[in-house]
Amino acid sequence: MKLKKLGVLLFALVMMFSLAACGSSTSLKPEGEKQQAGAGGEQKPTEGGDAGLLNGAGSSFVNPLFSKMFNEYSKEHADVKVNYQAIGSGGGIKQLTAKTVDFAASDAPMKEDEIKAAGGNVLHVPVTLGGVAIAYNLEGVKDLKLTPQNIADIYSGKIKKWNDPQIAANNKEVKLPDTDIFPVHRSDSSGTSHIFTTYLNKAAGDKWPKEKVGKSIKWDGAGTGAKGNEGVAGQVQNTPGAIGYIELAYVIQNNMSAAQIQNKEGQFVAPSLDSVTAAAKGGLANVPEDLKIELNNQPGKDSYPIVGTTWVLIPEDLKMDKAKAEKMLTMMQWVVTDGQKFASDLQYAPLPQELQDKCVEQLKKVKVDGQPVLK
Incomplete structure (x- = not known):
């Protein structure tokens, strides 16, 4: 009996040392997994x-x-x-x-x-x-159309309701609810924010000055922030009345609704592979030597404007x-x-x-x- 107890004790000690050794090692996760x-x-x-x-x-x-x-x-x-x-x-x-x-x-x-x-x-x-899609959460609302001026006013806090006359003007066949708009923006220093704010400055400069262009900007108290494209996507999905700018792949993967955006030619275009590719063709006509190309608000009736x-x-x-x-x-x-x-x-x-x-x-x-x- 004593020998049996001694064996159990030795086994327990071996396991304790093994677990301690495992806990002290540091491993980095491979591709496709997020490392904290x-x-x-x-x-x-x-x-x-x-x-x-x-x-x-x-x-x-x-x-x-x-x-x-x-x-x-x-x-x-x-x-x-x-x-x-x-x-x-x-x-x-x-x-x-x-x-x-x-x-x-x-x-x-x-x-x-x-x-x-x-x-x-x-x-x-x-x-x-x-492409950067403008995703929204409005039950029963499909084919929403937004102008760059609409988007600038939403993110400046000037348009507060979904049935605002400025939005309704281009959505006459859509029954817009009398509910509050909840804009969601990036809380971290974000290249997606840079793309989005650069677009607003180019397409609606009278409403979105250069001072509000960048990876991190002052949002003037409009809306709420979320970290990463996945954070903005989650916030929009979980908040009725929300709107957010999100990389297109996240919108597709999460089956989210995305607005048609008025482009430089006055056409309302939905974000898609084809419309992003159409915009890219215009922007790649003159590639600078340092390869810092600009693709926002490109011409062409089929071009999606936020790329x-x-x-x-x-x-x-x-x-x-x-x-x-x-x-x-x-x-x-x-x-x-x-x-x-x-x-x-x-x-x-x-x-x-x-x-x-x-x-x-x-x-x-x-x-x-x-x-x-x-x-």
């Missing part, structure tokens, strides 16, 4: 880590596509895993500057002071083109082990070329061939110790 950020949304520095584990952060706009791309790439390249945190474009730029991630993604190009703070030139490589770009941000002078740099840049080259085949199914517009070629040339500018990584 530490305090302030920051990750630990990646220097000296596994050459096959790549850490990125930023845009939630691109997250559905990145999740698919990174998962598919790892199936063919088992030695490469990606931990990507969709914490917003501003958060990604912050982590890139702090050198706690290997790459960032943003739906707004970096400003000169942000590039300077990052310690050197940061290359902008477009990875996708996508943006997501860029991967990579320092031109990369402070990284060359083997890891090769893995990352080879993967990014795949993302902007073969990986584009996954874009359409998620309602992103694939990069046209001429832009893919420019992206590959941009990636070839990245150097480690003064030497190009890609040939």
Whole structure:
């Protein structure tokens, strides 16, 4: 009996030590899973880590596509895993500057002071083109039409009711309820906010000044904030009378209603892959050398007017082990070329061939110790 009790005691001690060892280890989740950020949304520095584990952060706009791309790439390249945190474009730029991630993604190009703070030139490589839908929660209301002036007035707090005469003027066949409008905006530093506010300034500048354009702005007390595209989508879904600007893939995946938006030609156009692609064709006519393209409010009767770009941000002078740099840049080259085949199914517009070629040339500018990584 004593020997039996001793055996049980020894087994319990072994289990305690095993659990303690497991609890002390740190593991990063693979692609397609969200890794929780530490305090302030920051990750630990990646220097000296596994050459096959790549850490990125930023845009939630691109997250559905990145999740698919990174998962598919790892199936063919088992030695490469990606931990990507969709914490917003501003958060990604912050982590890139702090050198706690290997790459960032943003739906707004970096400003000169942000590039300077990052310690050197940061290359902008477009990875996708996508629409920002204006989703709403109004039971029984279909085919809602909104002008840019309507949207600006809603987000400025000037239009407060869904049956306001300004909205009703373009929705004569729709019975609009006499209920309050609850605008939802991003609470974090967001590239989607940059796309949305840039659009309002271009299409309704008399109602939306340049001072209200950016990743983080003062909303003048209109509406409520939510973190990430998924946060805004959830808030709109759970709040009758709500309206919010959300990346199109989230709207499609969650079966949400989205308004038709009046474009530059005066046509009301619904967000879709075709209408986003139509807008992209106009915006890609003259691509600048730094690839910081602008796609909002493009001409064309079929063009959806709220369209943006997501860029991967990579320092031109990369402070990284060359083997890891090769893995990352080879993967990014795949993302902007073969990986584009996954874009359409998620309602992103694939990069046209001429832009893919420019992206590959941009990636070839990245150097480690003064030497190009890609040939």
